[in-house]
Amino acid sequence: xxxxxxxxxxxxxxxxxxxxxxxxxxxxxxxxxxxxxxxxxxxxxxxxxxxxxxxxxxxxxxx
Numbered sequence: 001x002x003x004x005x006x007x008x009x010x011x012x013x014x015x016x017x018x019x020x021x022x023x024x025x026x027x028x029x030x031x032x033x034x035x036x037x038x039x040x041x042x043x044x045x046x047x048x049x050x051x052x053x054x055x056x057x058x059x060x061x062x063x
Contacts, residue, residue: 005030005058005061007027009021009024009051010057010058012058013027021053031059031060031061032060033058035049037053038054040053
């Protein structure tokens with residue numbers, strides 16, 4: 001199964017059917033690009049994207 005992105009927070013879910021960040025089960029395999037946040041508290045990009053948890057996130061999600 002390919003990695004899926006959460007439609008709610010854009011977190012890339014590699015295993016399972018529930019997003020570990022927001023708890024949503026609205027996942028899609030239709031996403032492109034990604035950004036890796038290593039320190040969400042200090043990252044300017046994380047602040048701009050409203051990301052509060054370290055991890056890998058999709059840049060865009062297709063419906």
